[in-house]
Each structure stands twice: as C-alpha cells, then as structure tokens.
Amino acid sequence: MDEIAAAIGIDPVELRHRNFLHVGDTNATEQLMREPVILDQLLDRALKESDYHARRAQFARENPASAVKRGMGIAAFYHGSGFTGSGEVYLNSLAGIDVTRAGKVRVLVSNTEFGQGTNTILTQIAAEALGIGYADVAMAAPDTDVVPNSGPTVASRTSMVIGRIIERACSQLLALLREHAGLGATFTPDEFFAACERYRAVRGEVVSLCRYEAPPGIFWDDQRYHGEAYGAYAWAVYVAQIAVDTVTYSAEVENFWAVQEVGRVIHPVLAAGQIEGGIAQGVGFALYEKVVWQDGRMANNQMTNYIMPTAEDVPPIHVVFEEIPFQFGGFGAKGLGELPHDGPAPAILNAIRDATGVAFNSIPLLPEDLYAGFAAAQPAEETVVR
C-alpha cells in the first residue's frame, strides 16, 4: 500500500481512506459487506492514539542527524471469523448444556481450553443466558465420550460460533423449563435448579443441544470460491513505531498501537491478552523468527538459533477495542484469536520504509537482511543510510 502511495504521490493515510471497504461494497470474493465496516473510524482512532502525524514529523526532523532512524507504519486489515466458505456448514457443530443432579450446569463442547480463555468465556455466556451465577456453571471435560462434536478449536470460531450455539441452547432450555417444569418469568438460581429437578422427574435428563445455524443470506460457491467467505470479519488498524540502527542494522519495535473491532468483547482482560500475544508473535514473524530449511528439515530447531521475542523485545502495546455487537455471534462476539497476527509485519515493514526509505517485501528482517536490503537499494540522496 505504501509503495502504491509513494508511486502515485499520495499520503499513505489518504490512500487507505480512499480505498477502504464500506457497507454495500464487495470484497475479493464478491461478498457484499452487510455488517458495519468502520475502517475509517479505526484508522482515525489509531492515528490519534499513536499521535501518528506528530511522531512522523518529529522523526523526519531528527532522522537526518541520527544514526538511529525512526519511522511509523500502518497496516489496515481484516480477518474472517470461523471456517471459510461452507466450512461451518460442513462441520455442522453440535453443542449445548446439561444440568447435573448436583445442581451444576455443564457446558458441553469439544472446543478445548489452552489458555485462550474459552472456558471462562463459554461459562460467562451460559451463566448470562440462563440468568444464573458464574459459579453455577462448569465446563465438561472435552472428552468425546461426554461432549458432542462442536468442531475443532481453530479458526477464531469458538466465541462467535460455539458461543452462539451455547446461547441458543440456554434459551432453548429455559423455554423447556417454562413449558414443562413451571419455571417463572423471573427466577433465582435456586428456583432454576428446582425447576431442572422437576423437569428431570418427568422427562429424564436435563440436556439442551443445538446445531450450528448459518447467518441468513450466506451463500458460498465451493467450485468458484465465490460468495460469502465468512459470516463476519474482525477489522483492525495497527500502527508500529520502529527504530532502525544504521550502525548495527538491527530494527526494534519501540511502540505499538492496535485498534480493532471484534464485535462485542466478552472478557476485556482475556481479549487484550489475545491481542498482545498475537502482536508479540507478529513482531517475531517480522524481525526474528527465521526458519532455516536444510534437506527438508528445520536446521535451527533450537531456541539458541531460532530467536523469538523476549520480555526485553516486546514494545509497549496499546490495545483499543471498538465494539459493534454481531447479532449472529455469542452475545455479539466475533473472532479475534488470529486477527493480531496479520497486522504487525506489514506495519513494521511500512515503518522501516518510513524510517529509511528502503522498502522490503520479505520477512523476517534480521540485521543481515536489513544490511542486504540497504546495500541493494542504493537509496536516493535524501534517504541515505549512514
């Protein structure tokens, strides 16, 4: 994007504003944007949060007299939530809840907690949808002898797709309890569990499962790879501030701003942790993590020579969420797990270009890669790297 902007003499910010998708536009698969698209707003917020224009002006003043060149780079991007195309339809996920005799609601999903917060979020969703306490809900172990097949734990799908199924299964259970067990319009948790026991006495196990339902109007052509590629997209604008040391050829991310719209944020602490973690991986992707292949094997398969970001390498990361609840996601959620991996590398490369005038189109950029790039670029007089 910044190469195009430079070639036609337009400011990178202006180029993006002119070309952003909006509601009513179609994307590369000719999917009509029906849900809100607020890229302009995200970009403006990211520029404001990062003080982008003032910092760029400052670096333009300071860089000529400094061996350390600083620059600012932008990446604007989106990431589809859930499986692509017909994926979620083929998965046909089944998920739900049951109620144990010990008076606990159990969430029945095959989606597995590995630190991303799935257990917390699905528990929150079930408790909220049923109108009972968080402590009244537990997660069943994701053992296929116990839980139905709600698909794999991938594709930024759990909060949006599975969360929505759990929400529906909870509403379905409340309707059953009202119809068959005299549950009132309002109730306490004790009254809820008493109704569950009356239901069990008459109708057997207290269980409510639902299948995935695609948002209406979704059509995907598997043959032509055309149509509604995703039910929803998460949108983001990231800004990186970079310092390139022209003596050592090392690049350091000094500051990072991440503004995104991911639907409703179900748990702000966990969501920010996902974004920050993804950005740290993105920093590694852009600057450190070079896989060296030798005879079909990774030659540097040790942490001594495959370098990932440490506590000293991650920049301060400023995370901002704009929230637009997505009506077909669990309590308005869209996916956010993969989103933060997309933006850091382009933002960092654009910032390196801004700092040095040299454009790179490959990653990662270790010092030797930066050296080779600068040597090959033979930059114009005003962007000479000293």
Added chain:
Amino acid sequence: MSTNAGATSNKRWPTIRFNVNGEARRVKVPPMKRLLDVLREDLHLTGTKEGCGEGECGSCSVRLNGELVNSCLIPVMQAEGADIQTVEGLALDGKLHPLQEAFLCHGGAQCGICTPGMLMAAAQLLELNQHPAMPEIREALAGNLCRCTGFIRIFESVAAAVDAQSAGPATKLTTEQTHDAR
C-alpha cells in the same frame, strides 16, 4: 542413564539430601539426573515445567540457595545440601502468594507452561528489589520466554503485586518459607 537402570545399579546410586520448600528431602537417584526430573518424577512436584530442556526458555526456573536457576541444567548432585524453592513453595497454607494473586487477576497466565518459571523469576526479582521499575521487571523476566501473552500482562501482574505490597505491610512479598517450623 541406561547403565544405571535396574535394581543392581540402584544400590550404587548415592543418596542426595536437600531442602525443598523448607522440607528436608532425600533421593536415591543417578547423580547426573536433572534436578528438573528429580523434582517432577521423584518428588512429584510437577508445578515446575520443562520447556526447551536446554536452558533457553526459563520454564523450569526454581530458586536454589537464593539464586534463580534453570533446573534442566542442574545435575541433582549439584543440589546436595541446597535450599530449593519451587512454585509449590509460593502459596502458604492454601493462600496464594501476592504474585500468584496478581497473575490471576491481570491475565498473567494463558497456556500456563511458562507461568511457574515466570512466578519464580518474579519472586527472585522481588526478593532482591522490593520496588522494581518497569525496565527492571522486563530485564528480570528476559530469561523466561512466553509465547502466549506477549508479556504485557505478565509485566502488569508483577507491577500490580508490587503495588499491593506498597499498599500494606501485611502483603509483604517474601518468598521465605514458614514450612520449616514443622
């Protein structure tokens, strides 16, 4: 260690004595067995995790005679007579250590593999410096890799534990054990 396997050679293994979390322990194991494996396999203290197994990631960090060490790089014979503290030694009488409390509240843990090592590195920092600034927190944790969190929430957790400590002497961030009263 195959030459040491079996009951016969077992008799030739030395008895190694040390204190773990304030309790006197003895093990009869191959002397080159890694402290990490002795803690996990022989003493069943599985809080300490193996990450890389080559001293790069800090996941297996424990405190040994007041120093933070990678337990994957310590042959157990080197621990003879030592005072060792593992993550199991942080909580006292079922009450979480202020660092653990802070990690819980501030999202300091995701998958959890690095967490015991991070806690021990942070405990070591606070033992040496009760009021670390952010650059000191970053430096102290730089030997402990985390792939999930991006470190930010870990820094915030440590900073929050420091603040909790400043708020009242009741939550003094000591890692000294009271178990040895037993």
